Amino acid sequence: MTPNEKDYMDRYIYQVIHRLPKAQREEVRMELEELISDMYADRGSMEEVLTELGDPAEFAKQYQNEQKYLIGPEYFDTYLWFVKVVLICAAVPILIISLINAIGEMPAITSQNAASVIIRAIVDGLIVGITDAMLSCISAFGAVTLTFAIMERKKIQIEMKKAEKWSVESLSEERKTPSSRWTPKILEPVPDKKAIISRGDSIVGIVFIVIFSVLLIFAPHFFAAIFTEGEAITTVPVFNLEQWGIVLPVFVISLLIGLIDEILRLIIGVYCKLVMISNILCGVIQIVLSAIVLKVLPIWNPNFVLEIEQALGANADSSANFFTYWNADMVSNGLLAFIVVITLFEIGVTIYKTLRYGVSVKNGINSNT
Amino acid sequence: MGEEKDLLSTLLLELRRGTLTISVLSQMNEPKYGYALVQSLEEKGVAIDPNTLYPLLRRLESQQLLESKWETSGTKPRKYYQRTEYGTQVYEQMKIYWNNLSAGIERLLEEEEE
Numbered sequence: 011m012t013p014n015e016k017d018y019m020d021r022y023i024y025q026v027i028h029r030l031p032k033a034q035r036e037e038v039r040m041e042l043e044e045l046i047s048d049m050y051a052d053r054g055s056m057e058e059v060l061t062e063l064g065d066p067a068e069f070a071k072q073y074q075n076e077q078k079y080l081i082g083p084e085y086f087d088t089y090l091w092f093v094k095v096v097l098i099c100a101a102v103p104i105l106i107i108s109l110i111n112a113i114g115e116m117p118a119i120t121s122q123n124a125a126s127v128i129i130r131a132i133v134d135g136l137i138v139g140i141t142d143a144m145l146s147c148i149s150a151f152g153a154v155t156l157t158f159a160i161m162e163r164k165k166i167q168i169e170m171k172k173a174e175k176w177s178v179e180s181l182s183e184e185r186k187t188p189s190s191r192w193t194p195k196i197l198e199p200v201p202d203k204k205a206i207i208s209r210g211d212s213i214v215g216i217v218f219i220v221i222f223s224v225l226l227i228f229a230p231h232f233f234a235a236i237f238t239e240g241e242a243i244t245t246v247p248v249f250n251l252e253q254w255g256i257v258l259p260v261f262v263i264s265l266l267i268g269l270i271d272e273i274l275r276l277i278i279g280v281y282c283k284l285v286m287i288s289n290i291l292c293g294v295i296q297i298v299l300s301a302i303v304l305k306v307l308p309i310w311n312p313n314f315v316l317e318i319e320q321a322l323g324a325n326a327d328s329s330a331n332f333f334t335y336w337n338a339d340m341v342s343n344g345l346l347a348f349i350v351v352i353t354l355f356e357i358g359v360t361i362y363k364t365l366r367y368g369v370s371v372k373n374g375i376n377s378n379t
Numbered sequence: 380m381g382e383e384k385d386l387l388s389t390l391l392l393e394l395r396r397g398t399l400t401i402s403v404l405s406q407m408n409e410p411k412y413g414y415a416l417v418q419s420l421e422e423k424g425v426a427i428d429p430n431t432l433y434p435l436l437r438r439l440e441s442q443q444l445l446e447s448k449w450e451t452s453g454t455k456p457r458k459y460y461q462r463t464e465y466g467t468q469v470y471e472q473m474k475i476y477w478n479n480l481s482a483g484i485e486r487l488l489e490e491e492e493e
Contacts, residue, residue: 038437040449041413044457045429048414063430072434 011047015056019046025066030073038073080159089158091209093151095276098217100150101143103224108139110225110232114245201280202367212276216269223265230254235314237321244321246314253308260307264299267292286364293353300349304342314338399427399435401477404470407445410459436460444469 011019023042027035049059063069081089112135116127225232234245250257271292278285303309311317402425406416413433420427427435439445444466450457462470 040456041433041437041458044455045413045433047455048412049429052414064428069430072430073437 011050011056015050018056018060019043019050022046022060022063022066026070026073029067029070034073079162080155081162085158085162089154092158093154095213095216096150096154097147098213099220100146102217103221104143104146105136105139106221107224107229108142109135110229111135112138114232205281205363205367207275207279207281207285209276209279212272215272216276219265219269219272223262223269226258226261226265230258235318235321237318246317246321247311248314250308250311257303257307257309260299260303264296264303267295267299281360281364281368283364283368286360286368289360290357293357297350297353300346304346310338310341312338398425399431400439401470401473402427403432403435403439404444404462404466404473407460407462407466410448410461412450412457412459416460439466 023039023046026042027038030038046056046059046063049062050056053059053062109132112131113128116131230249230251231245231247233249234247237244237246271288274288275285402420403416406419411419413429413436416436417427417429417432420432436445436447440447440460443463445460446463447458447460450459
């Protein structure tokens with residue numbers, strides 16, 4: 011072997027091993043020296059040997075047998091729809107808040123420039139909103155991807171099927187020793203079409219809850235009566251912003267419970283006992299919390315009427331009389347009644363659909379009688 | 380045409396991949412170094428490229444089917460591989476499976492020719 015040929019061998023080996031993990035390099039170097047010198051003894055030409063061995067990058071790839079992906083096929087589908095939901099939740103509220111803020115900061119409107127001022131504000135809001143939404147989407151995407159990459163690495167099993175099979179009864183019944191072996195008995199009956207919970211509905215529900223939560227947390231002043239008097243804009247908040255620190259947590263907990271219920275529906279996807287129980291529990295808790303927020307906590311701005319009268323001041327006209335009918339108790343009762351009716355209606359629909367079409371996800375074939 | 384050729388070579392590669400392990404294991408009753416194995420496989424009509432074989436040997440070693448020893452007494456250091464006891468057990472099982480499989484496939488292909 012001439013020094014020149016030896017040099018080419020070393021170059022080739024270097025091109026292979028620098029692509030490998032450090033711990034393997036020395037050993038592989040020795041192996042390749044052995045191989046190449048054996049082949050050289052056979053062929054008599056270094057060029058021929060190295061040509062036969064081919065691209066060192068390809069050679070190195072053969073050594074790398076460990077996984078070369080961030081999120082593998084097992085997790086990919088779950089990951090994909092998770093990303094979709096999270097991106098929607100990250101983008102939509104930010105867009106809305108930016109628009110609201112832009113409109114809130116709008117300069118005074120006069121009859122001549124009304125259209126241009128409003129359009130300007132909307133355009134500004136959209137620009138800020140889209141930029142912020144993109145940034146938050148990138149972070150959200152990163153966070154979800156990172157979470158899934160960690161799960162992939164740690165092989166954490168998030169088996170949705172397991173969640174489907176779980177029901178309160180399973181705590182007490184024979185399921186105490188769950189067999190890990192698959193048998194046809196655990197096949198779940200095909201759900202009735204009417205038993206399937208629309209993913210779209212769940213996602214709309216989730217997005218709505220997130221938007222409302224974000225607004226309540228970051229822009230409670232948005233819920234306000236807005237007056238324009240010539241140049242000045244006066245806003246009178248509906249909520250009791252001074253006591254907001256007490257009200258907000260209860261509000262948010264209530265929304266969070268709603269969110270959990272919606273996510274559960276999204277994951278399970280069919281009406282079943284678990285969905286029904288969750289819906290009943292969450293519904294009842296939400297009604298109780300709503301009652302606390304509306305009837306016990308100081309949610310309303312106590313000076314609402316007073317401030318409006320001040321704001322309207324001299325040019326109060328008859329149309330403003332409406333506000334003199336503002337009665338916090340009445341509003342609370344009305345809202346509470348509305349919430350109770352809506353929640354009970356939803357629970358009713360869930361119970362009806364579960365009992366009528368619902369999937370018994372407890373025992374598979376046996377229980378489908 | 381190019382696509383067809385790519386597809387064919389992918390399919391052939393897949394078909395071949397699983398047979399490499401049993402081919403290599405079959406030769407490892409006695410200690411052998413890499414290039415000697417390349418040659419003996421080639422002589423017997425089952426050629427494996429060195430750039431496939433060497434990584435495969437390492438993989439089989441990490442799966443404890445083979446064990447290796449560096450022999451430094453000769454003119455240059457050589458790495459000798461040999462089947463472990465576990466490797467022999469696995470190889471025997473694979474052999475039974477292979478015989479059934481190849482007999483079955485042979486029947487299928489003969490049927491086709493008739």
